[in-house]
Amino acid sequence: MPASALFSATIERLINQMLSMDPDSAARLKPLAGSRFVIFVTPLPFGIELHFSDRVDVLTTQQPRDALIASLTAADCCIQTSLDTLPTLKDTSQLTRLIQEKKLNLDGELRIAQQVSALFQQLDIDWEEHLAEHTNDVLAHEVFSAGKRMHNTLLTFTRKLSRTVGNAVVEEKQLAAHRLAVMHFNDEVSELRDDVARAEVRLQKLEEQANKN
């Protein structure tokens, strides 16, 4: 079985499913119609082509990158990057920095890369509504509230953590943390642990409730 075809079929289904859940995505797709966005991600052995129309068709290409670049038209853009840089591409303002740092090679139309990035970055999906279609409204609401609380807790934690680390770097503090700071950090970790434990119990209850339904 051609594995690359299975790969592209899965990605294509996922992308179009997500786009169909966001009613505004059609407007962002429109300016991309007729364009092609090709991604070479090391270590994948093939390139991935996104072709835009009123939906996204995903193809894989065995063509070497050089040959593909030679075939680019004014409606094409080709990037090469690595798996760990990929998530950074969500933020269009990072593109220039990544190119300068040689973490991203871009050939063809930069505008297309920006539009593709916007297409996915601005995805606004009402997951709760879509889950409710398959379960019931109350359950969907509960699951999402619990999920959001957990997400917020984690967000607060990572923010605090990065502030602490950031301060340490910027202010060139001593590497050995102050005793008080360590105590404070420990308190925060315990607080987080309690939050997570509470969320876990809540989820467990919801799961039981869902099983009963």
Add this chain to the structure above:
Amino acid sequence: MSDNPNTPSTSENQNTAVTTDFGYKQVDKSQKASMVANVFDSVAAKYDVMNDLMSLGIHRLWKRYTIDCSGARAGHKILDIAGGTGDLTAKFSRLVGPTGNVTLADINLSMLTVGRDKLRDRGLISNIDYVQADAEALPFPDNSFDIVTMAFGLRNVTEKQNALNSIYRVLKPGGRLLVLEFSKPTTEQLSKLYDMYSFHVLPKMGQLVANDGESYQYLAESIRMHPDQETLKGMFEKAGFEQCDYKNLTGGIVALHRGYKF
């Protein structure tokens, strides 16, 4: 039963022979086209369902791989010959966009009609032409298409070499032909398993779902009578194609042949 009682007809090499294969039967050459027409008239309505069922959906991946290898781009002119119910055409239509065009051609009107209705239901209208045509004598001017595809069609054609010659003529210089067709499994075990499936399971499935075991018996037999990978590659070269190669898919159950006209 699974052993092939005949070897593939010599008509690939000798256009002068008066008989040709229709599955394992030898029939008069002038009869094959209408016999094949009967098969596809009979299966047209249930063709898509049976395809999914028989191949467990894998035919979609084989076709997707064919499209991956086609190099189709916005503005291209593509001929999907023996295109039947239009699986390849549907995707090509979006890839070539409003500046390109896809011609879905098939010898059988029932298959074309099912294909046209399906594509119209999906909103694919503006850049597709439907033409009833015999692959052996394509009704298009020389050098008309950037890409020609033929998926699971060639084995049904009476004179396969004529079809390849005809396709070569209508391709533009620089254009490519892709033929996706059942072929010869690369291992003995797979071959045995596949024989068992096609001669015992497939006709029964055809009888049960489409009430037409005979057509699916023909399908199994016609697959065995089709030239193997190397023979077909040789036929490509004979028609004038260059840089010919093939890729075995699913252990050679299916092969994708590719050749260029320069």
